[in-house]
Amino acid sequence: MHGLQKITIVLVLASATTGSVSSASTGSTGSPWASGRDLTPAQARLTVRDDLGRTVSLPARIGRIVSIQPEITRMIVSLGAGDRLIDIDYAIRSEDHLFGLIFPPGARLPVVSMSENNVNLEEVFRLKPDVIFASPFERQIVESLERKTSVPVLALASMGRFARQAEILTIVGRVLGREARAAELTTYFDAEIGRVREAVRDVPADARPRVFLSFWGVLTKTPIAYDPVATAGGINVAEKAMPDVLGAVNTLVSIERLIRWNPDIILVHGNYLPRDRKVTVEAVRTDPRLASVKAVKSGKVRYTFGFWNWWDMAEVTVETLYLANLFHPGKFPGFDLDREGNAIFKKFYGIDDGFSALCRILRCGEWSHD
Amino acid sequence: MSIRVQDLVYRYQDFELRVPALEFPSAALTTIVGPNGAWKTTFLKCLSGILPSPRGSVFVDGQDLATLPEAARARRLAYVPQEHSSAFNYAIIDFVLMGRTAYVPLFSTPSDDDTAAALEALDYVGLARYAGRAYSQLSSGERRLVLIARALAQNSDILVLDEPTTFLDPKHETGLMELVRKLAVEKKKTVLMTLHNLDMAVKYSDVLVFLKEGRVVSAGRPDETLSEELLERVYDIPMCILEHAGRKFIVK
Amino acid sequence: MTRKQRVLCGLIVVFPFAAFVVSLFIGSWHIPAKDIVKTLLSPVFPSLASGFPDPEGYINIVFSVRLPRLILAMTVGASLSVSGAALQALFKNPLVNEFILGISSGAAFGASLSLVFLGAAFPPQVAAFAFAVVAVLLVLSISRKSDSPIISLLLTGVITSAFFSALLSLVEYFASPYALQALFNWLMGNMTWPGWNELALALPLMGIGIAVLISMRWRLNVLSMSDEEARALGVNLRRDKLLVIVMATLMTAAATSVAGIIGWVGLLVPHLVRMMVGVDNRRVIPLSAALGAGYLVLADDLARSLASFELPVGIFTSLIGIPFFIVLLRKSKKVWL
Numbered sequence: 001m002h003g004l005q006k007i008t009i010v011l012v013l014a015s016a017t018t019g020s021v022s023s024a025s026t027g028s029t030g031s032p033w034a035s036g037r038d039l040t041p042a043q044a045r046l047t048v049r050d051d052l053g054r055t056v057s058l059p060a061r062i063g064r065i066v067s068i069q070p071e072i073t074r075m076i077v078s079l080g081a082g083d084r085l086i087d088i089d090y091a092i093r094s095e096d097h098l099f100g101l102i103f104p105p106g107a108r109l110p111v112v113s114m115s116e117n118n119v120n121l122e123e124v125f126r127l128k129p130d131v132i133f134a135s136p137f138e139r140q141i142v143e144s145l146e147r148k149t150s151v152p153v154l155a156l157a158s159m160g161r162f163a164r165q166a167e168i169l170t171i172v173g174r175v176l177g178r179e180a181r182a183a184e185l186t187t188y189f190d191a192e193i194g195r196v197r198e199a200v201r202d203v204p205a206d207a208r209p210r211v212f213l214s215f216w217g218v219l220t221k222t223p224i225a226y227d228p229v230a231t232a233g234g235i236n237v238a239e240k241a242m243p244d245v246l247g248a249v250n251t252l253v254s255i256e257r258l259i260r261w262n263p264d265i266i267l268v269h270g271n272y273l274p275r276d277r278k279v280t281v282e283a284v285r286t287d288p289r290l291a292s293v294k295a296v297k298s299g300k301v302r303y304t305f306g307f308w309n310w311w312d313m314a315e316v317t318v319e320t321l322y323l324a325n326l327f328h329p330g331k332f333p334g335f336d337l338d339r340e341g342n343a344i345f346k347k348f349y350g351i352d353d354g355f356s357a358l359c360r361i362l363r364c365g366e367w368s369h370d
Numbered sequence: 371m372s373i374r375v376q377d378l379v380y381r382y383q384d385f386e387l388r389v390p391a392l393e394f395p396s397a398a399l400t401t402i403v404g405p406n407g408a409w410k411t412t413f414l415k416c417l418s419g420i421l422p423s424p425r426g427s428v429f430v431d432g433q434d435l436a437t438l439p440e441a442a443r444a445r446r447l448a449y450v451p452q453e454h455s456s457a458f459n460y461a462i463i464d465f466v467l468m469g470r471t472a473y474v475p476l477f478s479t480p481s482d483d484d485t486a487a488a489l490e491a492l493d494y495v496g497l498a499r500y501a502g503r504a505y506s507q508l509s510s511g512e513r514r515l516v517l518i519a520r521a522l523a524q525n526s527d528i529l530v531l532d533e534p535t536t537f538l539d540p541k542h543e544t545g546l547m548e549l550v551r552k553l554a555v556e557k558k559k560t561v562l563m564t565l566h567n568l569d570m571a572v573k574y575s576d577v578l579v580f581l582k583e584g585r586v587v588s589a590g591r592p593d594e595t596l597s598e599e600l601l602e603r604v605y606d607i608p609m610c611i612l613e614h615a616g617r618k619f620i621v622k
Numbered sequence: 623m624t625r626k627q628r629v630l631c632g633l634i635v636v637f638p639f640a641a642f643v644v645s646l647f648i649g650s651w652h653i654p655a656k657d658i659v660k661t662l663l664s665p666v667f668p669s670l671a672s673g674f675p676d677p678e679g680y681i682n683i684v685f686s687v688r689l690p691r692l693i694l695a696m697t698v699g700a701s702l703s704v705s706g707a708a709l710q711a712l713f714k715n716p717l718v719n720e721f722i723l724g725i726s727s728g729a730a731f732g733a734s735l736s737l738v739f740l741g742a743a744f745p746p747q748v749a750a751f752a753f754a755v756v757a758v759l760l761v762l763s764i765s766r767k768s769d770s771p772i773i774s775l776l777l778t779g780v781i782t783s784a785f786f787s788a789l790l791s792l793v794e795y796f797a798s799p800y801a802l803q804a805l806f807n808w809l810m811g812n813m814t815w816p817g818w819n820e821l822a823l824a825l826p827l828m829g830i831g832i833a834v835l836i837s838m839r840w841r842l843n844v845l846s847m848s849d850e851e852a853r854a855l856g857v858n859l860r861r862d863k864l865l866v867i868v869m870a871t872l873m874t875a876a877a878t879s880v881a882g883i884i885g886w887v888g889l890l891v892p893h894l895v896r897m898m899v900g901v902d903n904r905r906v907i908p909l910s911a912a913l914g915a916g917y918l919v920l921a922d923d924l925a926r927s928l929a930s931f932e933l934p935v936g937i938f939t940s941l942i943g944i945p946f947f948i949v950l951l952r953k954s955k956k957v958w959l
Contacts, residue, residue, distance in 0.1 A: 052742055090931060114931040117807035121687050121814060122650035123931075125679060138737065138804055140745030144815040148686045150678075216799055242796075249798035420853050444856025451851055457714045458846050458901040471844050472856035477837040479904055524855070 703914025706888020
């Protein structure tokens with residue numbers, strides 16, 4: 001028994017030491033014998049700076065894309081490069097009602113990740129992508145992904161800002177060689193958003209409705225910053241609720257705080273399928289605790305789209321128009337949500353009646369009644 | 371090896387154990403007796419260095435116990451608790467082997483010599499054939515013997531036992547006392563113990579110490595110090611000493 | 623030892639190595655076994671790799687993806703098991719697990735702080751390790767006054783765990799849904815991400831802990847006696863207990879920081895070992911290391927090959943272990959506790 005024990009100890013320690021020795025001799029790739037096909041600047045290459053401040057070197061021609069960042073996946077489709085996608089993330093295939101509409105072939109792509117935290121590295125590797133798009137949320141995952149698969153990883157996300165969204169679209173466009181298309185879309189986006197901004201520019205502060213957003217299936221969970229509301233001429237009551245320096249996206253307030261804020265309008269996260277909605281407009285309207293709130297008294301409790309794995313550029317454009325019309329109906333005479341929505345979807349995704357299809361899924365038709 | 375107590379004071383809440391001076395003879399069996407609440411067990415633990423730092427000193431062969439590191443103390447003095455309960459059911463031989471702790475360095479396992487010493491101790495108490503059995507499979511009498519074997523494996527000159535005969539039937543009680551006597555006489559160990567059974571104490575001890583309410587009332591050879599008056603003073607009830615077949619018996 | 627026990631000992635020792643070898647061949651990318659062997663030898667004999675359809679790919683998969691993961695799994699499995707076994711002896715309580723001193727709650731809290739506020743800057747390892755150690759320091763210093771009787775340590779550990787769990791809930795309130803998802807994954811155990819760099823720090827810590835506790839294996843028998851008996855037998859209780867706790871803490875904190883919270887290993891594996899070979903820690907400690915290593919490798923194999931994406935390994939450590947435990951419990955006639 002002594003001998004066996006000694007062998008065990010020696011082998012355990014040997015394996016521990018091997019690890020340390022290996023790491024000492026390894027550079028940043030983690031595979032000492034790889035001939036660095038991705039990271040040497042020998043061929044024609046593109047250099048991009050991602051959201052984590054990493055400078056990533058990419059091949060000039062990207063033919064195979066793995067995207068585990070759903071926002072980027074949709075952008076890729078809108079840029080007309082959807083055929084270069086070689087995999088899909090579980091979330092976007094099973095939970096994203098939009099994706100099935102804008103990119104039907106997506107259903108046939110293999111699933112290699114269940115959110116970015118659970119990625120099947122070997123599958124990714126086997127698919128041999130030229131680039132991987134990930135979210136900049138966790139640095140370790142991004143760096144580990146790059147090291148283990150020897151594929152350049154770009155960490156990008158709009159983090160809920162319009163301006164950033166347009167910038168990212170431009171970057172992705174550049175990476176995929178679709179700069180023209182990206183420019184076309186960002187110009188269109190700026191124009192549409194600009195139209196709204198222009199229309200509400202002269203609205204005085206006291207005429208801007210105070211809005212409370214109830215997101216993520218919890219009545220009092222609300223995003224600190226929601227660009228569509230501000231752009232559409234409204235005021236997010238939770239704007240100053242938490243210092244932005246903490247990088248927080250949302251906060252959970254108390255019912256009392258909500259009552260004290262006394263918003264003019266309450267918007268409920270509508271991107272959930274009707275059967276999955278934990279917070280519904282009906283529930284808010286009939287909640288006895290909120291009986292004194294202006295929004296409830298005047299019946300101005302509505303759904304809006306809201307974040308859905310960050311944003312989809314087309315959807316958020318439509319949402320901004322929808323909200324602008326809700327907040328300041330007089331500024332948009334003859335506004336037809338379906339018509340505008342379909343036009344925007346056609347522009348981004350080339351499909352007809354895309355917005356109407358989405359509305360059928362989310363039952364948006366029921367959204368605008370008083 | 372002799373044990374000498376000097377100015378021992380142990381306090382706990384209102385109680386105080388105070389023994390100004392006491393010496394226990396070597397190669398002899400000393401029994402400490404007294405009523406419940408006389409804190410005999412506490413005294414024993416203080417003597418063994420198990421209770422942390424009472425006031426005063428215990429000198430073992432001239433050396434202050436408090437200055438000895440634990441292993442050195444364990445090599446001079448072995449303590450047998452009244453009972454043992456454990457979450458883990460060790461084999462008897464492994465159990466007795468633990469008596470060799472003071473001889474096995476921290477990062478080592480017992481040597482063959484240690485194992486031999488443990489087997490020898492087990493043999494001395496007559497349980498060698500049970501070496502592979504689990505502790506819980508033994509009767510309470512046998513368990514007491516195993517505890518003593520473990521203390522023997524420590525190979526110390528001093529042996530301290532706390533109430534080793536409680537709950538034992540007459541046969542096992544006698545057997546155990548014979549064994550303990552043998553240790554004092556044959557192996558020349560200095561044995562200290564506490565007992566409830568006065569007759570046994572009188573029969574087997576070389577020295578009897580009476581403890582009451584934390585004070586030593588009397589200490590000396592039984593035939594010299596034992597008297598009915600002493601007994602009544604210690605136990606607060608009238609007692610008789612009867613003689614029969616050359617032995618003294620105490621009757622309440 | 624009976625013959626049967628000897629055979630079991632041998633099997634247990636061989637088990638992790640067998641599991642390691644077999645697991646090298648398991649993965650989404652089906653590489654034939656002989657090619658894997660050639661890949662392993664290719665650093666020394668580069669010509670072996672030339673016949674492959676994708677030599678770089680094979681090398682990457684074997685050396686960057688599978689090898690670090692397997693070595694990590696073995697070491698973490700061994701660490702958690704040895705830690706659990708040692709603490710069970712120290713606390714004289716077979717129901718104790720390796721997280722009893724607040725390590726898992728401290729680590730979870732640290733990881734949550736890091737993921738929610740610093741995710742883009744740091745990996746969660748550092749904060750997880752730091753707070754795991756803080757939790758144990760807290761436990762030790764609070765229970766110090768009573769000359770650490772074991773009950774006090776246990777209770778303080780429970781309280782500290784509760785404290786950090788409460789703080790964790792607080793952080794979860796501030797977390798965006800995206801941070802929550804990352805945290806959730808971390809809490810369930812995940813060995814995909816650590817690479818050789820991360821292992822370079824964690825493996826030596828775990829290795830040291832394993833080595834020290836294995837060499838103290840006989841002393842743990844003595845420490846499993848009551849404090850009084852241990853002192854009577856000649857043990858420097860304070861020093862020995864502290865040593866065991868420090869080693870167990872370092873190992874478990876290192877393992878948890880790099881692999882997340884993987885439960886049940888430290889509780890089940892020592893029990894399984896005791897059921898098979900008895901309670902003597904001279905056997906239990908090293909065999910726990912071996913069985914734990916193989917066990918986690920197996921669980922991880924399931925976690926990464928059952929579906930096209932990965933499942934958290936913590937689910938499998940309980941799913942495999944508990945039925946096995948019940949079966950052994952029924953069959954075991956020997957009294958092992």
